[in-house]
């Protein structure tokens with residue numbers, strides 16, 4: 320059922336001039352009972368999260384938009400206006416150049432939605448307007464109506480006639496441009512973005528409509544991003560069945576069939592090629608009510624999270640899935656590609672809204688966001704550059720990119736890898752999953768992040784103050800209109816002994832059970848506070864293929880050892896009974912322990928930057944009960 324509240328909050332999100340162009344959802348979404356708040360109603364308050372956002376926004380407001388347009392303009396036979404070409408994966412001879420721009424576009428729309436930053440708005444609308452000019456010049460450039468890319472359309476001929484040999488993944492790149500345009504349309508109400516997007520969708524339909532099912536299935540042996548996702552989204556916004564038909568042409572049988580039967584056939588597959596298809600499957604479920612799509616997406620999530628994910632929430636080694644339950648077998652310097660986690664987080668959100676009864680979705684979301692994404696950005700760079708892989712080898716170091724990217728953090732103009740695009744976007748939406756509401760207008764608190772929510776439909780503001788995960792307590796303050804409603808708070812499965820205090824008193828009669836949402840229904844008054852305490856303990860996260868290898872965690876935070884500038888030739892063995900807390904609960908999460916006979920300092924992995932670290936250990940003994 321489409322929530323009226325959802326539509327109402329969309330309408331309030333943007334200035335009047337744009338609001339009329341924000342598309343409401345035209346086709347009801349099957350099974351959805353929970354909704355995120357519009358981004359414009361949630362703000363991060365000062366914290367490490369806001370710092371990450373700020374660094375990325377600095378970069379987004381620095382980068383030269385004409386340089387981002389270079390390949391589009393050159394390909395569509397327009398002047399490049401004296402702009403320099405980019406390097407890395409956006410160089411004019413790189414096969415899938417122009418794949419990153421869609422993420423920058425989305426990131427600017429987020430920046431505008433959350434901060435009302437006119438510089439971000441201007442950049443987004445300028446990019447869209449210039450892309451529209453490229454698309455409008457297709458006749459002169461010799462392309463079909465609606466085509467838009469930074470490489471020529473003949474790449475699609477080659478894809479279809481089986482002669483594509485240069486490593487290009489043309490639909491993958493085109494999907495990202497379409498996703499950016501969709502956000503410019505639905506987040507800032509840019510009508511031009513809608514026109515360009517529908518033009519591209521029409522081009523995809525006319526290209527793929529001519530192919531047989533066999534030809535389509537063959538074409539999908541190349542990475543094609545979330546084509547099913549974007550087209551199903553367009554259907555949901557337009558109620559034009561043509562887009563659903565086109566979306567379903569991208570149902571990849573070789574991947575979907577085993578997943579529908581809950582079979583793990585992921586071994587050897589390129590990981591990030593698959594996750595966008597699963598996101599598309601959930602979207603197709605919401606559009607069609609066909610439960611097979613839901614089974615595919617849920618099974619894919621279960622299999623990936625349980626059998627293929629490292630303690631930090633990331634998956635893949637050398638960009639690929641391996642046999643199930645082989646975590647300790649693949650602890651190398653090219654584990655946990657950051658894009659995969661960006662996509663798994665999207666999938667997690669999309670599944671949560673269909674089943675908010677369990678905390679499994681947001682327990683995973685928190686784990687991957689804190690331990691992978693938060694530390695995947697270089698905190699020493701005021702442009703918030705990102706890492707491609709997150710190495711998990713003994714003595715690994717963040718800032719390891721592919722050799723062709725210099726093997727380091729991304730750069731302003733010489734990287735443009737997939738993980739730079741997704742990394743930029745990730746750090747502009749750190750507020751989008753904290754608060755949710757359902758069709759009965761209950762409020763969900765899913766993440767413990769310093770922030771404010773302006774819940775316009777209720778005339779209520781929520782302020783969340785916390786130093787989580789350094790401190791185990793979060794205080795939620797409710798101000799504004801009085802009224803009865805329910806607050807549902809995620810009690811993570813890793814905690815025990817959690818407590819809720821309302822205005823300083825224990826919330827009697829409220830079930831506070833790990834792995835469930837604690838529900839507080841009451842008549843709220845301005846100034847009410849809820850203190851949520853989630854006691855944290857040291858725990859091990861055992862490798863799924865070897866009980867004597869584990870990572871260490873404290874609450875939600877994975878801890879890593881600091882090895883400074885030394886290199887480790889093998890995995891150290893840690894004496895679990897030697898782990899001690901050094902900060903006596905104040906000013907950080909500092910621990911020390913004995914590993915291979917030497918003292919090593921342990922700290923949160925999200926802060927492990929600029930030195931060699933260790934995440935997985937050989938383990939001996941038992942953890943102390945109290946540290």
Ligand SMILES: *[C@@H]1O[C@H](CO)[C@@H](O)[C@H](O)[C@H]1NC(C)=O
Pocket residue numbers: 473474476477480482
């Ligand atoms: C495939 O398409 C390319 C690009 O249009 C063209 O140059 C080539 O001749 C085609 N090859 C075949 C076998 O049709």
Ligand SMILES: *[C@@H]1O[C@H](CO)[C@@H](O)[C@H](O)[C@H]1NC(C)=O
Pocket residue numbers: 370373374377701
């Ligand atoms: C954002 O980053 C810039 C550049 O490093 C810095 O000058 C500014 O103070 C930061 N703003 C906030 C709110 O942290």
Ligand SMILES: *[C@@H]1O[C@H](CO)[C@@H](O)[C@H](O)[C@H]1NC(C)=O
Pocket residue numbers: 652653719720726
């Ligand atoms: C990663 O490890 C491989 C194999 O040990 C090595 O050849 C490569 O140089 C390493 N890459 C980086 C960036 O450290």
Ligand SMILES: *[C@@H]1O[C@H](CO)[C@@H](O)[C@H](O)[C@H]1NC(C)=O
Pocket residue numbers: 790791792794904905906
């Ligand atoms: C954690 O935060 C709570 C509430 O803000 C505060 O009372 C407590 O002193 C903090 N604990 C530590 C160890 O800093």
